[in-house]
Every structure is written in C-alpha cells, then in structure tokens.
Amino acid sequence: MSRVRTPFLWLARIAVAAIFLGACIAKIRDPELFALAVNRYRILPGEFVNLVAIVLPWIELTSGLAVLAAPARLRAAGALIIAGMLGVFTIAISLNLLRGIEASCGCFSTRADAAVSDGWNLVRNGALIWLSLAVFLDAFRRAFPRPPPATP
Amino acid sequence: MIPGAATVRRGDTLRMAGACAALLAVAAGLGTAVNFLRPAATRLPWVGDWQHHVETKAFRAGIPVVFLAGARERTEDPATMVFDARVPEQYEAGHLPGARNLPVGEVDRRLGALASVLTPETPILTYCGGSDCADALELAEKLREYGFQDLTLYPGGYAEWTEYGGAVHAGSEP
CATH class of the missing domain: 3.40.250.10 (Rhodanese-like domain)
Structure with missing residues (x-):
C-alpha cells in the first residue's frame, strides 16, 4: 500500500506546489492587471479588490513552498489553505460561468489574451482540491500522530 | 470514544489553525513589503477606485x-x-x-x-x-x-x- 501511497503523495505535493508557484508569478509581476481580474468576478466590494490583489499571490507562494518543502505541520497548513483557495476560486468561476461573463479566470495569466474560463477550469480545480486534501491528510497525520489505543 | 481523544483533537486543531495563521501572516507581510517597495508607478493602493x-x-x-x-x-x-x-x-x-x-x-x-x-x-x-x-x-x-x-x-x-x-x-x- 505505502509502495503506491508514498510516490503518489510526493507527486501530489510536487504537482500542487508547482501549479501554485507557477500561478503566483504573473500576479506578483503585475498586481494592477491581477486586481482587474479580481474585479471582473464582481464578487468582492471594490474596497477589497486591491487588498486581495496585493496579498493573494503571496499566499499562493508561501502555501506552495510549504507544500513542497516545509515540515509536516506547515505542509498541512499550506495544503489546507490551498484547498480552501481552490474552493473559493471554483465558486467564483462557477458564478462567472452562470452569469455568462466571458472572462479569463486570472489563474495563471493576467494577459488580456488569456483563455476564457470554461467547465475545464472547474474539473481542474476539483482534481487539485482532491490532491491538496490528500497532501493535507498525510501531513496532518504525520504532524499529529494518534496515540496507540490503550490496551485493556 | 476515548475520553482523551477529543482533547487531543481540539489541541491539534488549534495548532493547525496556528500554523495556517502563521503562513497567512508571512504572506500578508511579504505582499505588503513588496508592494511598498515597488516603484510608485506600479504600486497598488490598498483601496482602489x-x-x-x-x-x-x-x-x-x-x-x-x-x-x-x-x-x-x-x-x-x-x-x-x-x-x-x-x-x-x-x-x-x-x-x-x-x-x-x-x-x-x-x-x-x-x-x-x-x-x-x-x-x-x-x-x-x-x-x-x-x-x-x-x-x-x-x-x-x-x-x-x-x-x-x-x-x-x-x-x-x-x-x-x-x-x-x-x-x-x-x-x-x-
């Protein structure tokens, strides 16, 4: 079992970390364009758009690094934060799709010619949530091992 | 249910929340610092119009x-x-x-x-x-x-x- 589980968890960690470390680059490089992408979701009040644009890419960076290289407790925290972010992104993209807003998700590129969001983004996010939760559960068990059951 | 298990789980949850808060605080600090250090032309105001x-x-x-x-x-x-x-x-x-x-x-x-x-x-x-x-x-x-x-x-x-x-x-x- 662990012969399959260990490489799977390593691959999951690398995949989740690589995607989030890759995703934060364009957002950090051009926060103004990322703020525009955030505003296009029409979810946040205008007052919070820039705050999210300034901080969110760095949450992606620190969480991605934690998933890749941190000890178990921080790794679990990074994976949990990533799963939470993915959940929020999925809801936001779904709302845009439902409202017929033909916008890019702003996930990996802030360029105007980035691909417009579609159902594929939701499938991809679902898979990433699954992977990050697998990383979280493994890291959580390692960080907080259960005491062996008391023998009568 | 083992009587001590709930206490342990609660403690684990708190430690987990602490680790999440630490990561978020580092991210917020980095984001703020980098935005502050950007040239004025590319710096994003905290509240946009x-x-x-x-x-x-x-x-x-x-x-x-x-x-x-x-x-x-x-x-x-x-x-x-x-x-x-x-x-x-x-x-x-x-x-x-x-x-x-x-x-x-x-x-x-x-x-x-x-x-x-x-x-x-x-x-x-x-x-x-x-x-x-x-x-x-x-x-x-x-x-x-x-x-x-x-x-x-x-x-x-x-x-x-x-x-x-x-x-x-x-x-x-x-």
Whole structure:
C-alpha cells in the first residue's frame, strides 16, 4: 500500500506546489492587471479588490513552498489553505460561468489574451482540491500522530 | 470514544489553525513589503477606485462586457454591428475591422442612415479608446434607449486590440 501511497503523495505535493508557484508569478509581476481580474468576478466590494490583489499571490507562494518543502505541520497548513483557495476560486468561476461573463479566470495569466474560463477550469480545480486534501491528510497525520489505543 | 481523544483533537486543531495563521501572516507581510517597495508607478493602493471603473459601471448598468477573445469573435461575425465611439479623427487613423464610427454625440443624427442595416435584435459591440474612456458605455446605454437589445461593450477598446496585434483598418470606411 505505502509502495503506491508514498510516490503518489510526493507527486501530489510536487504537482500542487508547482501549479501554485507557477500561478503566483504573473500576479506578483503585475498586481494592477491581477486586481482587474479580481474585479471582473464582481464578487468582492471594490474596497477589497486591491487588498486581495496585493496579498493573494503571496499566499499562493508561501502555501506552495510549504507544500513542497516545509515540515509536516506547515505542509498541512499550506495544503489546507490551498484547498480552501481552490474552493473559493471554483465558486467564483462557477458564478462567472452562470452569469455568462466571458472572462479569463486570472489563474495563471493576467494577459488580456488569456483563455476564457470554461467547465475545464472547474474539473481542474476539483482534481487539485482532491490532491491538496490528500497532501493535507498525510501531513496532518504525520504532524499529529494518534496515540496507540490503550490496551485493556 | 476515548475520553482523551477529543482533547487531543481540539489541541491539534488549534495548532493547525496556528500554523495556517502563521503562513497567512508571512504572506500578508511579504505582499505588503513588496508592494511598498515597488516603484510608485506600479504600486497598488490598498483601496482602489473600482466603483468608477468602466467595467463596474457596465455591470451596474446591465450592459454585458466581453474581453479580447469575445471582441475577436464578434468582429469576425458578420451579423454583429461594431461601433467605434471615438471621434472621427481617431477612427480614421485606425479602427477594428468592420467597425463603423458612431460617437455618442452623433447618435441622433447618424442612426437614421443605419436604419437599413440595423434591427432592434442586431447584436451590437461598442468600443472606444480603452478602459479609461466611458464613451463606448455611454453609446451602448444610448442605443439601449433607442430600443436595441443585444448590446455588448468591449472595455479594452482600441488600445488593447492593437497591443495584442489585432488587425486594424484605416480611413473613413468600415
């Protein structure tokens, strides 16, 4: 079992970390364009758009690094934060799709010619949530091992 | 249920929450510091004026917005009428392929001449210079007052179109 589980968890960690470390680059490089992408979701009040644009890419960076290289407790925290972010992104993209807003998700590129969001983004996010939760559960068990059951 | 297990789990949850808070605090600190250290031209203010952004105004006005991909699609669709809301001099210097010039102030005068090619159901795309101009939105709102129903705004406008290598036509003809 662990012969399959260990490489799977390593691959999951690398995949989740690589995607989030890759995703934060364009957002950090051009926060103004990322703020525009955030505003296009029409979810946040205008007052919070820039705050999210300034901080969110760095949450992606620190969480991605934690998933890749941190000890178990921080790794679990990074994976949990990533799963939470993915959940929020999925809801936001779904709302845009439902409202017929033909916008890019702003996930990996802030360029105007980035691909417009579609159902594929939701499938991809679902898979990433699954992977990050697998990383979280493994890291959580390692960080907080259960005491062996008391023998009568 | 083992009596001690709930206590352990609660403690684990608190430690987990602490680790999450630590990561978030580091991220917030880095984001703030890097934004502070950026050159003034690229530094993002903590609170932006998004309420007056043309896309926000269009959303509030109920005018659908498309971005570059949507604008490309519509300019290639012969059924869509594309209106350039800029002044004639700018239009003649270069405009989106197939676009007709219709500045907001000229709608009352020029719309009659377009009656033969326009119906209330004709899909219409409006644009102007870029995201810092509101003429295209005003044009879309004005056209809606005239009864046109299928209106779409391209807020990126001519600036974004040319920045991303879109074809342009010069002169007074579409």
